[in-house]
Amino acid sequence: MQSLGDSAYTKLRKIADDRDITVQELIRAIVIPDWLKIDEAHNGGNSQSERHRKRISRAGARTPTLHMAVVPKSKKKQ
Numbered sequence: 001m002q003s004l005g006d007s008a009y010t011k012l013r014k015i016a017d018d019r020d021i022t023v024q025e026l027i028r029a030i031v032i033p034d035w036l037k038i039d040e041a042h043n044g045g046n047s048q049s050e051r052h053r054k055r056i057s058r059a060g061a062r063t064p065t066l067h068m069a070v071v072p073k074s075k076k077k078q
Contacts, residue, residue: 004012009023016026
């Protein structure tokens with residue numbers, strides 16, 4: 001969760017209005033991905049988010065998938 005100051009929100013609101021989208025859509029689709037790219041470039045692709053993605057993908061490759069059958073409940077006899 002992040003809170004924004006009035007001036008930052010006003011700037012984001014203007015940019016969002018110019019693109020005909022909401023501030024939330026702007027943050028999710030533009031701001032966060034751009035910030036991650038800049039952060040990864042600055043840290044040589046060694047940012048915390050990059051390390052987390054690598055760790056998760058390695059863990060997922062080793063974790064076997066558990067297949068479950070769905071059995072409908074039997075109806076009670078009256």
